[in-house]
Amino acid sequence: GAGVSQSPRYKVAKRGQDVALRCDPISGHVSLFWYQQALGQGPEFLTYFQNEAQLDKSGLPSDRFFAERPEGSVSTLKIQRTQQEDSAVYLCASSLASGTYANQQFFGPGTRLTVL
């Protein structure tokens, strides 16, 4: 069965460029999450969607980061005017239900962003 897919797997951007990272969640999964993982660190939460509604964006580090999920399935994380500190692996996860203790998140392989 298809899992969570992300594209591109690798992205190199020059400082100041805008980038868009795509996440295709598991079909039928209501919840979608974005995480940022710096080298040698655990993933850190960025934002959360329930269907098309962005219910929590408290982890977005600046207003240069923007995420959307317009039809409640595919999601895009956009970073404007990239900076070197944005270099990280961006992970997407989806889950079948929200707000329940048994909520298991399924992660994609991530997109490794390198900003030069």
Added chain:
Amino acid sequence: DAKTTQPNSMESNEEEPVHLPCNHSTISGTDYIHWYRQLPSQGPEYVIHGLTSNVNNRMASLAIAEDRKSSTLILHRATLRDAAVYYCIPRKTGANNLFFGTGTRLTVIP
């Protein structure tokens, strides 16, 4: 959110059992304890979770202390494919996102 303490790294011989400890002394009564692991160059994957009772599944066992201030993930027979970073994550009921720490890097020696 409850703070967790895990050893930075551990080693195990292949085919031997592995006990991965986690301290979460500030855990609240309704926090479930989740474990995820992250294999090299992959996203994290769910391993197991529990509240008070010990739990078993096909991947591992989870032993939770009676006072719930610590737990231990048990891999009964480590294989080379179990080499990964293991994260212990207390999770509030109703919470959506996961708070990862730095985890324990498990090395399996053939």
